[in-house]
Amino acid sequence: MRVSLRIHYDNSYNLEEPILSVWKDGTGRMRKEIRASGSDEYGVYYDVTLNRSSFNFKFKGKKNGELFLEDDQANRFYNAGLGDEIWCKAGWHNIYRVRPFRPIGDIREVYEGIKDLIPQENFYLPDTDISDLRTPSMLGAHKLLDGSIIFGFFHPRAAKVYLASNINGFTVPEHCHGQKCEDRERFIPMGLYRGYYNQPNIWWVRILAEDIKTGIEDIEYKFYVQGGIGGDERWVHDPYTRVYSDNYKFDNCIIVDPTQYRWTDQSWKTPDLSQLIIYELNVYGFTDGDSDISLDDQSTFRGIIKRIEDGYFDELGVTALALMPTSEAWSHFGLGYDPCSFMSVEKDFGEPDDFRRLVDTAHNHGLAVIIDQVFNHTSNQFNPLWQLIDDRSDAGGFYFSGNTQWGNKLATGKDEVDNMLIDACKLFIKEYHVDGFRFDATHTNYLDHKLLYEIQHEIRDKDFKADAILIAENLPNQSDLNFDGYNGYAQWSDFFHDKIKALLREGVFRDWCDNSPEGMGDIFYFCKNHFSAHTNNVINYSESHDEESVKYEIESNNIYDCNIKDRKARLAMLSTIVALGQPMIYMGQEFGVNRSSNNIDINLISPDPNCPDYDYNPFYYWTQKLINLRKKYSALKISGYNPVVEGKFDWVLGHWLSKREGQNRRVIGWRTKHQAEEMLVLLNFEGHDVEVDLNIGYSSKWLKLADIEGVYDQFTAIHSNNLIEMRDGTFSSFVLPYYSGFIYKRV
Secondary structure, three states: OOEEEEEEEOOOOOOEEEEEEEEEOOOOOEEEEEEOOEEOOOOEEEEEEEOOOEEEEEEEEEEOOEEEEOOHHHOEEEEHHHOOEEEEOOOOOOEEOOOOOOOOEEHHHHHHHHHHHOOOOOOOOOOOOOOOOOOOOOOEEEEOOOOOEEEEEEOOOOOEEEEEEOOOOOOOOOOOOOOOOOOHHHOOEOEEEEOHHHOEEEEEEEEOHHHOOOOOOOOEEEEEEEOOOOOOEEEEOOOOOOOEOOOOOOOOEEOOOOOOOOOOOOOOOOOOHHHOOEEEEOHHHHHOOOOOOOOOOOOOHHHHHHHHHOOHHHHHOOOEEEEOOOOOEOOOOOOOOOEOOOOOOOHHHOOHHHHHHHHHHHHHOOOEEEEEEOOOEEOOOOOOOOOOOOOOOOOOOOOEEEEOOOOEEEOOOOHHHHHHHHHHHHHHHHHHOOOEEEEOOOOOOOOOHHHHHHHHHHHHHOOOOOOOEEEEOOOOOOHHHHOOOOOOOEEEOHHHHHHHHHHHHOOOEOOOEOOOOOOHHHHHEOOOOOOOOOHHHEEEEOOOOOOOOHHHHHHOOOOOOHHHHHHHHHHHHHHHHHOEOEEEEEOOHHHOOOOOOOOOOHHHOOOOOOOOOOOHHHHHHHHHHHHHHHHHOHHHOOOOOOOOOOOOEEEEEOOOOOHHHOOOOOEEEEEEEEOOEEEEEEEEOOOOOEEEEEEOOOOEEEEEEEEOOOEOOHHHHHOOOOEEEEEOOEEEEEEEOOOEEEEEEEO
C-alpha cells in the first residue's frame, strides 16, 4: 500500500538540518533518511511517499557540531489510520493528528490575575509543588467569588484539550478531522501554560459568570483530550473532581462549591495522638438494616450522624472515628478499597455537604475524624487515570508503575503524582475539616515512602495542619516512618496484633508468630525493640476490617467453649486498651461479635452457632466502662520515648523475671505513673491460674478498678474488698485466674 503524508516536527532540540530517519523491521525491511521539505510556524516538515502502510521513524541531526539521534523512547510508529498529516514533538513517541497548541503563558501569572477572587474559608485551590518552585497548579474545577469558574487539567503530552460541559452542550471537535465543524464557535479550548518545572503541562480556562446559562442546577463537565493519550483522543474525567454525577453511564464530573456549608466546629481542636481511642468503621455497614434509622439514611453519612447525635460514641467513650474509604470507589456499598479518584466523595454515602455535616457533628461531640486514603493502587474496573497520559512509563501510562495484588499500582514517588495525592489530603483538611488520615498498605512493596515524607513536610512541617493525625498501615512495620519519634507516623502494629492472636488461639499465627512467652514484653511496650521510637508511632489493635474477630480466630484452632471465647475476647480488648501506644477497635468488637475478615455489615453477622444464647450486652457495657477508664486516667495512656528511663513505667511480671514473677509463663504486668497517679496492670494468657508475687518496692494500697468481668467505680471497689495492700512493697501469692486481666489504682 502506497502512502503519502506530511510529517511536522517542532525541532525543539534545535538540530541543524534535522533528518527524518524511517525504517521497518521484519518482512519487507526498509531504512531511509529524508531531508526536510520546508518549514512553518511549528517547525520543519517532511513530505513523505512510501510503499508501506506502516513504519517506524525518529529524527536526527547535528547539535553543537556533533551527530545527535533521538533515543529509543522517541521511536514512533505510523499507520495509515493516522491520516495524511501528523505532528511530532522532539523526544516524544507521541504522534498527533492535530497541530499541538503552543504554550501561551505561565500559570503563575494566571494565578496572580485571579488570586483576589479565591475564597479564603473552607476552600482549597490546589497549589502543592514538592519541587519548591511554588507552582499554583489550580487543577480541578473551582468557583470564584465573582461567580466565574476556573478549570485546570494536568497533561504534559496532549496536543489540545477542550472543556466539555453542559455550559456549552458538551460540544467538542470529536469528528472534525479534515471536516467543517458547524459547532466550532461552541468549542471551549483550554490554554496550555508552563506549570510544574516550568514545562508546558497545565491546561487552564476561565468561564465568566455571564457566560454560564441560568437554570443549570448542577454544572457537569469532562475534558476532551486530543493526542498524548491512550486511544489518540477521547473524553476523560477530571482527576481532581470533588464528586461524580449520578449518571453511571456517563459519570460526568460536577462543580461543587465547598463554601456554602456553615460550620459550627470553630472551637474544635484535633486531639494529641496520646488521647486517641480509635473506632474503625465502614460507612455502609455501620447502619445498614438498622430499624431505627430511615431507609434513605441507612448506610450513609446521615446514618452515622444520627448515631453520633443519639450519643452512641459519647457513651462508648472513643475519641476518634476512623472511616474506611470515603472517596469514590467502583464497588457499590463495598469495602471501598478500589478507588476511582482521590478528591471525590462516594455518592453511595451521600453528598459532599452530608460528609461535612458528619465531621462537624463529630467534632461537636468530641470525636476526631480520620479518613482512609488508598494511594497504593486504583480500581481495575473504572479507572479514570488509566492511559490518561501516554508516556510509555507503564501500560497504564504516566500515573502507574506495575501492579499490586489489589489493582494497578500508582507511580508514587513521581513528583506530579505525589502533588496530586498531597492535594487530595489538603482538600479534605481544608474543605471537610478532617483531622487526619490512615494510609492503606504503605509498605515499600506497594508505595514509595517518598510520598509519605512529602505529606509530612507539606502538611505538618509547613503548618498546613501541624497537628494532623497521620497513620500508616505499614505491614510489616518499618522504622523509617518514625522521623523524630514524637512527630512520626503512627503505624498499625503488626507485631501486637499477630502476637495477641497467637497467644489467644494457642498456636502459631500466620506461620511466623507463636504463642510462646517470648516477645510479650515487646508488644506491650509499644514495640520499641521492633520498629518504633516513641509511643506515638504505634496503633495497637486485635481486630480490624482485614482481620477475623478474636472469637472467629480461636475457633479456627478448635476452641469452641463459650465461656473461654468470651474471656479471650475480653482479654484481647483489655490488652488493646492498656498497651503502650494508641488503641483501636473495629466496629462490632465492642459487643464481642464472632465474624470473619472483611465483614463490614454488623447486622449480617449471624449469632454464634456454638453459643446461641450468648448475650452481647454485658460485653458492650464492660467495654464501654473500660474505654472510659482509659479516658479518665492519664497513667493508662502514658507517652514518651522510653517511659522506663523516664520513671513512668516499671515491669512487675514477665517471662524474663524470677520464677515468682512470671518466669517462662504467659503472664505480663507493669506499673505506670503520671504525676501522682499510679496504675498497676496484670494479664494472664495461660489456660490455668497462675500464682505470683507482686513486688512494687514500697508500701502501698491498690484498688481494683477493672478485671475481665467488670469495671468498678471507686466506691463499689472499696466496699467490695477489691483492695490489696503491699506491706514492705510486696504482695505475695496473688492469683491470676486463667485468661484474666486486672487494672489497679494506687490509693
